[in-house]
Amino acid sequence: MWVLVDKCGFWWINVIFLGWNGGFGGKPGYFWEGVIHGKFGSIQVQLKQSTCEAVMILRSRFLDARRKRRNFSKQATEVLNEYFYSHLSNPYPSEEAKEELAKKGGITVSQVSNWFGNKRIRYKKNMGKFQEEANIYAAKSAADAAAASSPNSASSGSFQMPNPGDSFLNLQSLTSYQSPQNVDSLHRVLHPTGRFQPLFSTQRLDANGSWQDAATPSSITSPTGDPGSDASN
DNA sequence: TCTAATGATTGGTG
C-alpha cells in the first residue's frame, strides 16, 4: 500500500490491488494483481489527472476574489477619497495611515493599498474626469480645516492660481467648477512639502519622479475628450 | 443589454 499527496492536496491511497491473498482458492494474489494493474493502471492515471485538473480549475475559480467583488461602502470611498484629494501632491499613505483608513472605512489594509494604486493610476490617466470629485473633496477638507482652525482665515474668494507660471495648462474644461466654495480648494494646491500640485493642470512633480504626470498636455485639453480611450476591456 | 466604474490580480521594475 502506498499513499501520495498530489498538488491538489488529495491523498491517493492505493490498497486495492496489493497483497490480496483471499478469494481464489487461497492462492497468492500476485497474478490478479498484475492483471488488474495492467488493465486499469492507465485509466487510473487518467482519472487522477482529470480529477486533479478539475479541482484546480474550480479552486482557482472560487479563490479568485475578482469574481465576488463588492463595491466599497459609501463610508469607505468617502474616507479614501478624502485622504487622496487632500494629499494630492503625494498620495502615498504610510502604513499607519493605511491602517487608519482601513479602520475608518471598514476594509482591509491591502484593500486600501489596492484602492490607492488604482486611484493614482486612473487619476493620472484621466485627470479631467476626476476634477469634479477633486473639487468636492478638496473643498470639503478645506472646509474642515477651516472649521477646525480659524474660520475666517484665508479664503479670499478670488480665483488665483498659486503659481501661474508653473501651470502651463489650466483647463478650459472648467465644467465642474461651479461654486464659490470651491475656491477654497485652490488653497490646497500648495502642499506643505513645497511641491506644487496644480489642481487644474497636469502633474509636474519632477523632483523624485514617482508621482508625476503621464498625460501629455494636449491630452486633457478637451473637456470630454478621452485620448487614451481608457483602453481597458 | 451595453457600457462605465471599480475592486482585484498579474507581470514587470527598481
Added chain:
DNA sequence: CACCAATCATTAGA
C-alpha cells in the same frame, strides 16, 4: 517589497 500599468471580472447605471 511597494509600486505601476495593464487587464480581468463583477457591479451598477443608462
